[in-house]
Amino acid sequence: MTTETQMTHRTYDLVSLLYHTLKESATLEMYIEDARKAGDDELSGFLQSIQAEDGDRVRRAEQMLTGRLQGGG
DSSP: OOHHHHHHHHHHHHHHHHHHHHHHHHHHHHHHHHHHHTTOHHHHHHHHHHHHHHHHHHHHHHHHHHHHHTTOO
């Protein structure tokens, strides 16, 4: 496997991570709304914390991807 191919795989992995994390966040929004409608503050809070962690993960992945696309890794 060449270095170029390996870089492509790493870039793909970051793009895939971003896609799936953003998709999960959208799904969580529906679950949070369901929990709120049911008056389940515990579940709603738990799901919101997962969504916040996803946001942190997205920001880090975006930074890494930007650096790689600009030739920094």
